[in-house]
Amino acid sequence: MEQLRFSHTPKIWLILALLGAAIFLVSCGNTPEITATPSPEFECPELTCPKPVSYEELWSSSAHADTTAEAFTHWDEDDPQEIPVECAKCHSRPGFIDFLGVDGTKEGIVDNPSDIGTTVTCFVCHNEITMVLDDVTFPSGVRISHLGPEVRCILCHQGRASTDTVEEAILGLDLTDDDAPSDELEFINSHSISGATPFGSQVNAAFEYKGRQYQGRFERGEDFFDCLRCHDQHSLELKVETCSECHTFNGTDVKDIRVDTTDFDGDGDIQEGIAYEIESLHELLYRAIQVYAKETIGNPIAFDASTYPYFFVDINDDGEINAEEAISENNYNTWSPRLLRAAYNYNYISHDPGAFAHNSDYILQVLFDSLADIGGDTDDLHRP
Ligand code: HEC
Ligand code: HEC
Ligand code: HEC
Ligand code: HEC
Ligand code: HEC
Structure with missing residues (x-):
């Protein structure tokens, strides 16, 4: 579809209109067809025709692009306002780039705290290191080799303990x-x-x-x-x-x-x-x-999945967690x-x-x- 060029002959317009209708019929109600970002020459022949969904759009709708998420804003009120070395790898663009060594720093560790305000952007996953990376070391120290492009995902979603x-x-x-x-x-x-x-x-x-x-x-x-x-x-x-x-x-x-x-x-x-x-x-x-x-x-103990550190003293011993209990000062100890x-x-x-x-x-x-x-x-x- 990226190859389509517009000519001014009416016949072509008719063909394009039919094509538009066809695309509309095929795409509407189904999962939109996924293609690379359309070239600038491409214009949708019909107003009702849904444009092909680009990688950019797919990514923008994802959790990785959510600038307001707790996972990307957790450090916004900190002093100094930065993401510490032990968190930066998975919670910021510069942290992951630092971990990979793409910024010229040592590979496999995060050297510096990171600026706040970034997400998991295209460059995080698409750079010269991720292109060839095929192994990943887990928190247990076990290294798994011969993996594919999913190594990127595992590097951030591998957890922090074993x-x-x-x-x-x-x-x-x-x-x-x-x-x-x-x-x-x-x-x-x-x-x-x-x-x-x-x-x-x-x-x-x-x-x-x-x-x-x-x-x-x-x-x-x-x-x-x-x-x-x-x-x-x-x-x-x-x-x-x-x-x-x-x-x-x-x-x-x-x-x-x-x-x-x-x-x-x-x-x-x-x-x-x-x-x-x-x-x-x-x-x-x-x-x-x-x-x-x-x-x-x-x-007595109670759990709240959404409040760190998750386990608290169940002060009133009712088996449930309440707002007074789920506070860090009341962590189970x-x-x-x-x-x-x-x-x-x-x-x-x-x-x-x-x-x-x-x-x-x-x-x-x-x-x-x-x-x-x-x-x-x-x-x-x-x-x-
Ligand atoms: C190995 C990668 C990794 C490291 C290191 C890491 N995190 Fe996370 N963290 C994640 C991922 C991935 C998520 C997203 C969870 C999800 O939604 O599936 C997350 C989610 C969070 C959230 C969002 C709320 C929640 O609990 O889901 C907070 C807050 C958070 N992490 C804090 C921290 C802090 C503080 C540090 C450093 C002490 C840290 N993380 C280190 C990977 C990491
Ligand atoms: C969380 C990681 C991640 C992010 C973020 C990401 N991509 Fe990808 N992308 C991948 C993986 C994995 C593949 C499939 C394997 C490969 O081609 O490397 C891929 C494939 C692609 C391809 C090649 C498609 C093909 O079929 O050959 C393009 C183009 C692309 N991405 C563009 C983008 C753009 C543009 C962005 C930002 C808007 C982006 N990606 C963000 C992980 C990511
Ligand atoms: C190519 C075939 C195949 C596809 C595609 C597939 N699975 Fe499976 N899945 C299996 C087989 C086979 C097992 C059983 C593995 C075993 O227990 O040894 C399984 C097991 C599972 C189980 C565990 C079931 C149990 O009783 O323990 C879940 C849940 C599951 N798959 C979810 C999914 C989801 C979600 C998808 C799509 C995103 C998916 N699978 C796609 C073949 C497939
Ligand atoms: C067999 C299919 C299958 C495979 C393979 C798989 N996942 Fe999942 N994953 C699921 C399903 C099903 C869920 C449940 C969430 C849902 O229903 O949307 C899930 C949930 C998740 C979530 C949490 C999403 C949320 O809503 O909080 C993350 C993060 C995740 N997977 C990462 C990974 C990573 C990283 C890998 C590779 C190591 C992986 N998954 C491999 C099927 C799969
Ligand atoms: C640089 C670290 C990083 C990389 C690389 C990464 N993720 Fe994530 N991922 C995160 C963080 C942080 C979140 C939480 C974002 C949020 O809450 O909005 C997340 C969220 C998710 C979620 C949604 C969880 C939810 O709560 O809805 C899924 C699913 C997921 N990632 C899968 C993947 C897959 C698949 C890949 C590889 C293609 C990948 N991630 C690569 C850090 C990463």
Whole structure:
């Protein structure tokens, strides 16, 4: 279509009008056709004709371009007004460029704090380094090689902790009694970790209990899906239409997808999507964490996914979180090693809304083991 040139003969206009109508019919109501940015010569022959959607437009509508998002404005009121070295890589354009070494600084680390006010722009993903990058090192130290263009995604969505981070914090304080609370032990936040889940125990991003086996990469048949098989790299939207090639579901709600017919949560329903099996176990884990905190530690706990550091003292002991409780001064501060491990996993899954599709087996295993360890009832449950 970029090749179209306008001539002044009426016949051409007629053809163009018909073509316009055809494009309109094909495009309207369907997902708009995706092409590169149209060349300047191209004009839409009919007012009603939707223009091809450019990469620019797809990107502008995405979370990566959202200048108002908390993920890009969190540091706006700080003094000095800058994004610190440990946050800049994933939360700013200059930080990622610095990490890659495109700005002439050392590769693989962020050297400088970054200016505020940027997002994940075209250059973040399209530069001379990202073009050839094919490996990524996870917070566990495990390096995965021979990857494709999705390396960029994983670099920012890999999370910030692993089994080792949790275990080292416990060992570092010489805590030998799993049930003894320590006021020095702090909560460990996996942070946004969707990019690690598909690799499972290859990169140990969840807390993996000793002596248990965990699912590695989540393979579909022979196939390991990279991020871009399911997410559009510019709009970030899920390519829902591609799921129906292999899955039977209503075509819109991917949470209804299910392959495995084991009744993991023991509710007798093996028709519900695997997402709901995971939700049940996640909910059971929360209740078990609350019982343990109250009965074994003697300090009730509650969770709020949207307020850092997520776990707070449940002051009125009603099992719910309220606005007075969800404040940083009231952060939960009597962690025992056992409670920390389970809470790390609970929060991990809360912060990967795609866990059911990223690696259902790994997540179900992690939930089952966390529940069993913290004293939850697993009699009716099944571990993959
Ligand atoms: C390895 C990459 C990475 C690092 C390093 C990182 N973040 Fe994030 N952070 C993310 C990603 C990715 C998201 C987006 C989460 C989503 O919406 O899926 C995010 C989201 C956030 C949000 C938005 C609210 C939320 O919780 O989702 C805040 C606030 C935030 N990060 C703070 C920080 C701070 C503070 C630091 C430094 C101490 C930091 N981040 C370091 C990757 C990172
Ligand atoms: C979050 C990362 C990311 C951002 C931001 C991003 N892209 Fe891309 N883009 C990709 C990936 C991944 C591909 C596919 C692999 C490749 O070609 O490198 C791609 C492909 C492309 C292609 C080649 C398409 C093809 O089929 O060969 C163009 C052109 C492009 N992007 C333009 C842009 C423009 C313009 C912007 C900014 C408006 C942008 N991209 C922002 C990740 C990104
Ligand atoms: C430089 C770091 C960076 C890179 C590279 C990056 N992301 Fe992101 N991504 C973020 C941050 C930060 C957010 C949160 C933005 C917001 O809340 O608006 C985010 C948001 C998202 C979201 C939406 C989450 C939501 O809350 O709606 C998806 C999906 C996503 N990214 C997927 C990808 C994919 C796929 C790629 C690779 C093509 C990629 N990201 C590359 C940092 C990055
Ligand atoms: C099998 C398909 C599939 C693959 C492969 C996949 N995802 Fe996802 N992802 C999903 C689904 C489904 C969701 C749930 C969100 C939704 O329904 O929109 C999701 C959610 C996410 C989110 C959170 C979006 C939000 O709304 O907060 C991020 C970030 C993300 N994925 C990043 C990645 C990254 C990075 C990779 C590659 C390592 C990846 N995904 C691979 C299917 C997939
Ligand atoms: C090429 C075929 C194929 C496509 C396309 C595909 N999947 Fe899958 N998917 C599979 C297979 C095979 C499995 C089972 C893997 C296993 O458990 O060994 C699976 C498993 C799943 C599971 C876990 C089900 C369970 O019971 O544990 C979810 C959720 C899922 N896929 C979501 C998606 C989504 C969302 C998309 C589209 C973005 C998608 N899949 C596209 C083949 C596919």
